[in-house]
Amino acid sequence: MAPTAGARAFNAGELDALLQALRAEGWTLAGPRIRDGAIVYDEIGGAAELPAGWTDEQAPGRYRLRERDDRALFGYAVGPHAWKKYLFPPSERLWTAVRSGRDVGVSEEQAEPPPLAFIGVRACELAAIAVQDRVFLGGERADASYRRRRENVLIVAVQCGEAGGNCFCVSMGTGPAAASGYDIALTELVSGGHRFHARAGSERGARLLSRIETRAATGDDEEAVRALLARAGGRMGRTLDTRGLPQLLQANLEHRRWDEVAGRCLACSNCTLACPTCFCSAQEDVPDLAHARSERWRRWDSCFTGDFSYLHGGSVRASIRSRYRQWLTHKLSAWHEQFGSCGCVGCGRCITWCPVGIDLTEDVAAIRSGAGAAQQERREQDT
Numbered sequence: 121m122a123p124t125a126g127a128r129a130f131n132a133g134e135l136d137a138l139l140q141a142l143r144a145e146g147w148t149l150a151g152p153r154i155r156d157g158a159i160v161y162d163e164i165g166g167a168a169e170l171p172a173g174w175t176d177e178q179a180p181g182r183y184r185l186r187e188r189d190d191r192a193l194f195g196y197a198v199g200p201h202a203w204k205k206y207l208f209p210p211s212e213r214l215w216t217a218v219r220s221g222r223d224v225g226v227s228e229e230q231a232e233p234p235p236l237a238f239i240g241v242r243a244c245e246l247a248a249i250a251v252q253d254r255v256f257l258g259g260e261r262a263d264a265s266y267r268r269r270r271e272n273v274l275i276v277a278v279q280c281g282e283a284g285g286n287c288f289c290v291s292m293g294t295g296p297a298a299a300s301g302y303d304i305a306l307t308e309l310v311s312g313g314h315r316f317h318a319r320a321g322s323e324r325g326a327r328l329l330s331r332i333e334t335r336a337a338t339g340d341d342e343e344a345v346r347a348l349l350a351r352a353g354g355r356m357g358r359t360l361d362t363r364g365l366p367q368l369l370q371a372n373l374e375h376r377r378w379d380e381v382a383g384r385c386l387a388c389s390n391c392t393l394a395c396p397t398c399f400c401s402a403q404e405d406v407p408d409l410a411h412a413r414s415e416r417w418r419r420w421d422s423c424f425t426g427d428f429s430y431l432h433g434g435s436v437r438a439s440i441r442s443r444y445r446q447w448l449t450h451k452l453s454a455w456h457e458q459f460g461s462c463g464c465v466g467c468g469r470c471i472t473w474c475p476v477g478i479d480l481t482e483d484v485a486a487i488r489s490g491a492g493a494a495q496q497e498r499r500e501q502d503t
């Protein structure tokens with residue numbers, strides 16, 4: 121078949137050469153690897169540490185690894201980690217104040233983060249990074265720490281060939297194809313010879329691809345990529361009807377579904393910590409005992425905790441009902457006004473990692489159909 125202009129292809133064995141080329145340029149590699157029974161993002165040294173031959177099975181409140189019958193390196197959906205742990209770390213020092221006599225000197229954190237190459241970023245995760253870019257870099261005052269980290273990142277995306285049981289990126293228009301925001305977009309093709317289709321999204325991506333042994337992608341390669349993406353897109357575990365969603369939620373702030381969910385929600389905050397777009401944080405001052413030095417730290421927080429909305433005299437959102445409603449209406453409704461897009465990219469992590477399997481797609485469907493009210497009435501009749 122005739123080669124396709126621009127796109128390249130290479131044998132799977134050549135992936136390590138790409139990773140080593142990145143390391144030779146000074147990039148630290150962060151990518152998927154197996155740890156504690158899950159596929160997590162961590163520092164990797166090369167392709168040998170990728171989760172070859174493993175996939176994940178996901179359902180509400182459930183995650184299991186399972187062996188595949190091939191040696192696919194990226195044959196899973198997404199794990200519990202999001203890339204935000206690198207761009208917006210769970211805890212970081214913002215500044216240090218040191219007292220010397222009657223003077224106090226304040227020094228902001230200025231350390232340059234190490235250059236990081238993200239390996240295996242999914243399409244929904246590219247969308248999530250774009251969402252957090254708007255949150256941290258948009259507006260009048262950009263977040264200096266986020267900007268330093270973001271400017272030091274190179275992205276190798278890998279388009280999904282499998283859809284997880286809780287994925288709904290098709291509903292959110294964020295996947296499974298990687299649209300933008302990457303340096304290189306790979307697609308792993310296993311049948312017909314284990315190989316990768318590669319598309320450069322930036323000049324440095326193109327330069328990197330030129331450093332390994334590739335060939336021009338053929339029409340067969342392109343057709344295989346199209347078929348793979350169509351298959352993944354057709355097998356989403358979940359769907360979310362987004363028509364008029366912001367208005368729907370705002371019109372149903374007293375819907376009985378909120379009570380029904382509150383009866384199950386543990387307010388554990390797992391969903392917000394696993395979510396790739398949630399960005400709430402708290403700041404803490406940590407003085408030493410001699411009052412000579414104090415540090416300010418920023419830590420991930422969650423709208424599910426009572427403390428998060430604590431104002432003078434008490435918490436604004438005292439009930440779990442009000443916290444869950446705040447989370448969902450912010451994500452799917454108010455986020456549009458605040459940041460110009462939806463706050464959900466359809467990755468399904470909040471469903472998988474919720475210990476009681478609360479599923480936002482079910483909640484929205486129930487509110488849309490009135491099923492929440494019907495369920496509540498049934499419960500009341502049963503008691």
Ligand code: SF4
Pocket residue numbers: 391394395396397398451463464465466467468469470471
């Ligand atoms: S709300 Fe849930 S599905 Fe949406 S981006 Fe966050 S974790 Fe993923």
Ligand code: SF4
Pocket residue numbers: 384385386387388389390391392424470473474475476477478
């Ligand atoms: S929805 Fe689930 S994960 Fe989120 S706070 Fe409630 S119980 Fe925890």
